[in-house]
Amino acid sequence: MxxxxxxxxxxxxxxxxxxxxxxxxxxxxxxxxxxxxxxxxxxxxxxxxxxxxxxxxxxxxxxxxxxxxxxxxxxxxxxxxxxxxxxxxxxxxxxxxxxxxxxxxxQDREFPVPGIEKFRDRGLIYQNDFIFWFNHHHEADYQGKQYEIKDNAIIVGGGLASLDVVKICMIELVRDKLKEIYNIDEDMFKLEKYGIDKVLESHKVPYKKLNISGVNLVYRKNAEDMPLKSSKDESKASRDKARMVSAKLLNNYKEKYKFNFKPLRVPIDFIEEDDKLKGLVLQKVMVYNERIVPLENETEELRTDLIVSSIGSLxxxxxxxxxxxxxxxxxxxxxxxxxxxxxxxxxxxxxxxxxxxxxxxxxxxxxxxxxxxxxxxxxxxxxxxxxxxxxxxxxxxxxxxxxxxxxxxxxxxxxxxxxxxxxxxxxxxxxxxxxxxxxxxxxxxxxxxxxxxxxxxx
Ligand SMILES: Cc1cc2nc3c(=O)[nH]c(=O)nc-3n(C[C@H](O)[C@H](O)[C@H](O)COP(=O)(O)OP(=O)(O)OC[C@H]3O[C@@H](n4cnc5c(N)ncnc54)[C@H](O)[C@@H]3O)c2cc1C
Structure with a gap:
């Protein structure tokens, strides 16, 4: 010793x-x-x-x-x-x-659409920056980057961290609207814990009165492919069970926080207007033998003022x-x-x-x-x-x-x-x-x- x-x-x-x-x-x-x-x-x-x-x-x-x-x-x-x-x-x-x-x-994994990087922090935000802002912007001496959440935001990802990003967006949107329309200062922790519907019920405010269309979570596979629950072991039974639980978890999240889920889509391009980021072009895909296969001539334009990339860190x-x-x-x-x-x-x-x-x-x-x-x-x-x-x-x-x-x-x-x-x-x-x-x-x-x-x- x-x-x-x-x-x-x-x-x-x-x-x-x-x-x-x-x-x-x-x-x-x-x-x-x-x-x-x-x-x-x-x-x-x-x-x-x-x-x-x-x-x-x-x-x-x-x-x-x-x-x-x-x-x-x-x-x-x-x-x-x-x-x-x-x-x-x-x-x-x-x-x-x-x-x-x-x-x-x-280090956030680079968003895999060539040329989009010029919009970093001008429409494209990376997860690490986004959560840092969310966790600290209430501090009086906060001097970091400032972000504004948009109703039509697209969150690209699929892991637990991307669900946190989606939750932050929805909670903050509801708080903003409650303040703007009803002058109610709602608590972030309450919305996270009880979900949007329960908190709105307590104010007797129907969700549709808030005029929120909801942010979109774009994922390249299906709900059951999300790594939300790890498999106990490598057996087929355990893996199937984990997949089932992942799908169920996603569904619970969707009900509680009211976001839109867009599975089987991969971003391939961005939409730019007047030097502003205005959306993503998504390639529709299918999963075949655990591999992602693009569907020929099936793309979709999803317009937005904010993209949050939550595709992992290195x-x-x-x-x-x-x-x-x-x-x-x-x-x-x-x-x-x-x-x-x-x-x-x-x-x-x-x-x-x-x-x-x-x-x-x-x-x-x-x-x-x-x-x-x-x-x-x-x-x-x-x-x-x-x-x-x-x-x-x-x-x-x-x-x-x-x-x-x-x-x-x-x-x-x-x-x-x-x-x-x-x-x-x-x-x-x-x-x-x-x-x-x-x-x-x-x-x-x-x-x-x-x-x-x-x-x-x-
Ligand atoms: C959004 C999000 C939600 C999560 N939620 C959960 C959850 O609910 N439950 C759960 O179990 N896990 C969760 N995790 C994962 C969990 O937080 C991490 O897996 C774990 O904290 C990683 O610990 P670590 O020590 O390996 O790395 P880190 O926590 O990243 O620690 C690395 C340390 O090294 C320092 N550092 C980095 N580079 C340098 C350098 N060059 N020189 C000196 N210092 C340096 C950093 O400042 C940091 O203090 C979440 C992660 C994210 C991103």
Whole structure:
């Protein structure tokens, strides 16, 4: 254990998977630096889950805090690897024994219609930006992008996240109309929890009086193909059951939030008028043997003033790492050991590009245990440290010569390297006025909205 304590590991990203990895390593005697691009380490919990998930969010945030507020973990916020600090610098010049990527998937998959990108934030919005706006625009000091939801909006997607986008649109449209026509200030949490009809009933307002046509969810397959419920196993019976549940879930959502569902359509072009985005051209398709087959000469124009793309997120690429089919390139047959390096690993959404909280936690646990057992053994560390000695020798200036001498003589991560990691992280944290983890978090927690009312009439 004492020997392990000599070794510092860097973790990129402090949210679900990063905090699990950091805590497990810290409890095993390693010392950790967590680099986090935001002030708070809550990742998709803060900026991905829509803000009505109050209990889930608060529970997860508490867990992350409990994991990161640890004597063996040094938290370094507001440092984005690849922007504020180069990955190669971290790898070659800092002296970490290993680096674990837990940076999630923050790059929206590009909307697959050539030329439409010029309308980004002028009619075309991506899911990550959209949810960030929804979660934070009530804050007095919010300075991010501003969006306006349109009744005829098209949401392209098909996963659970796209249903969140659809829900946000419908809830906000109903709130706007209730205010505009009846001067009623309705609560967002209530509409989410009880559904549109129940809340309108409590005001004795029929839905049709609001004159809302409803947003359109465009999906390339059928309701039962949506990945809303995972199959228990690979058997046909389980898969059929999951498909049935997915279709049922979608139907419940449709009834509760009153949006339109347009299955079996794939966007192939956009409609532009006077330099404004005015709609999408959709190719009608069929699903044959799980494959999407276009139907000849069957297209449809769907006019709109707003398209929200919710077709998935990918890991944001970091200079110095290799990517394959938009995913982090891994060593053959191992889904956590990053290609090209002995001591770089990845956990959570950064590997899978998708998944849920539970999956990210389990992946973080399982992989970190393997990293400890198979890659952070004393032998592995020694041979890696010998390697870094050579690279240090080539890349750092004269005053580190003495450190290299020390490594040569002892064959371990020397105190001077540890001291240098401590100093560098302290410099970064001093710049931001960081004191302790709990004080920092308290200082940066955003304003939260009020709790959910107990019934729709409240
Ligand atoms: C709209 C939506 C709704 C969802 N709803 C649910 C739900 O109801 N239930 C559920 O279980 N799951 C849900 N999920 C999924 C769940 O939120 C994620 O799977 C999980 O939180 C991912 O955890 P992670 O640690 O792998 O990644 P992230 O939460 O993305 O964490 C990555 C961390 O790395 C940081 N980071 C990224 N790049 C860098 C960098 N270069 N340098 C430094 N730091 C960096 C980020 O700021 C972040 O803190 C939802 C996701 C979305 C998008």
């Amino acid at each position: 004492e020997n392990h304590k000599k070794h510092y590991i860097a973790i990129i990203g402090g949210s679900i998977s990063g905090s699990v990895a950091a805590n497990l390593l810290a409890n095993s005697g390693f010392r950790i630096v967590v680099f986090e691009m935001n002030a708070l380490p809550y990742g998709k919990i803060e900026d991905g889950l829509p803000k009505w998930h109050i209990k889930l969010r608060n529970r997860q945030i508490k867990e992350i805090d409990n994991k990161l507020d640890h004597e063996n973990i040094r938290y370094v916020p507001l440092v984005k690897i690849g922007r504020d600090l180069e990955f190669n610098d971290l790898l070659n010049n800092w002296g970490f024994s290993a680096i674990i990527l837990a940076n999630g998937a923050w 890991p944001e690429q970091i200079n110095g790492l290799q990517y394959e089919f938009s995913a982090l390139k891994m060593k053959k047959h191992v889904d956590y050991h990053v290609y090209g390096y002995d001591n770089v690993f990845a956990v959570g959404n950064a590997v899978t590009g998708r998944g849920n909280i539970q999956e990210s936690k389990q992946h973080g646990q399982k992989i970190t245990r393997r990293i400890i057992d198979e890659h952070l053994t004393d032998d592995a560390l020694e041979s890696w440290i010998k390697k870094i000695n050579n690279s240090l020798k080539e890349t750092v200036s004269q005053n580190v010569e003495s450190i290299i001498e020390e490594i040569r003589s002892k064959d371990i991560q020397p105190d001077k390297i540890i001291q240098s990691i401590l100093e560098k992280t302290k410099d970064l944290n001093d710049k931001n006025g960081y004191t302790t983890y709990s004080q920092w978090v308290q200082r940066h927690l955003p304003v939260r909205l009020e709790e959910i009312p107990k019934n729709p009439k409240e």
